[in-house]
Amino acid sequence: MGIVAADISMSLDGYIAGPNDTLEQGLGERGERLHEWVYELAAWRSRHGLPGGTTGSINEQMDEAYKNTGATIIGRRMFDIAEGPWGDEPPFHMPVFVVTHRARGPLAKQGGTTFYFVTDGIDSTLAQARAAAGEKNVGVGGGASVIQQFLVRGLLDELHIHLVPVLLGGGRRLFEPDSPPYMEFEITRVAQSPGVIHLSFQPTR
């Protein structure tokens, strides 16, 4: 059985989206700034059907993490925001489980991505994602609420934070008070690529 790993970009002041986010501007004001670093990576571009991009150590790590992942879990809000931009061929190319309160049948897209809408909670979502992933890992793509729920329940094996050196001054925080109330981590990666710091942590239980 694989591990469960969350991967997310965060500003220095702790936000994963900027102020005044809406369904149309899901990342809020200047929130796109948090993802600029990834658009240049060859691994990201290839998943989006784009040529070229930068290679190197971080690109290889991202590519390997992606190849080792057999299913992804996301929140309902992330789905609502990104379904349009993702288009007919979303960049997952694997089963994606959406944590939601709205029942809906599976939604198959081109390129191997099928969205499954799970209405009976985090534990059931994880069980279904594990089954779909087989020996591979389960990725937790966000948003903040889903990652917090995984942390609170002790379900996360690894947390990868890409720290972008900007202050957004407001928006959606990755960590809200008491979500969880207290937790310690072991540092498992500290790396840098242009304009971003890559940090990995494992909860120490």
Add this chain to the structure above:
Amino acid sequence: MGIVAADISMSLDGYIAGPNDTLEQGLGERGERLHEWVYELAAWRSRHGLPGGTTGSINEQMDEAYKNTGATIIGRRMFDIAEGPWGDEPPFHMPVFVVTHRARGPLAKQGGTTFYFVTDGIDSTLAQARAAAGEKNVGVGGGASVIQQFLVRGLLDELHIHLVPVLLGGGRRLFEPDSPPYMEFEITRVAQSPGVIHLSFQPTR
């Protein structure tokens, strides 16, 4: 003229003190956890009149930064909390300027630390600290409010954050909304020592 550099320990969820802080427990619940890494450093121990401690790259960087600093600025709350614990010989061994609304004459302690209480604002405090520091740097020791004021006014040349891999779940945040509203930094240091990640940034104006 030297630079103006802030130096502070922060939890992964962005707090510089834990929940429910009081004058008696100024760092709040588990806030001391953020400073454990520094107590082991030879540079810190020597300033506190203690023998031994760990050496190495980070210790040398901290020691050099300290030796290049000619005056320190702190907030009134930090003074109130720490004056007792600092004892008769505070660990600064230099002039310390306290940003406050309460007028008070200079307070000379043993070992070269004199506290000056400045009631006419940040700009005046910095001018006095610069004059006292001469060719050396001015350090900004915290708390969060003072560092935010320096950021908002564009008075900070360097920001050193020691990121401790814990979630405190509440407390005092280093970065509050709109303090400042938006800001970009260049990454100037990414380093690791046991249980802490050392990050340095320069505002890009």
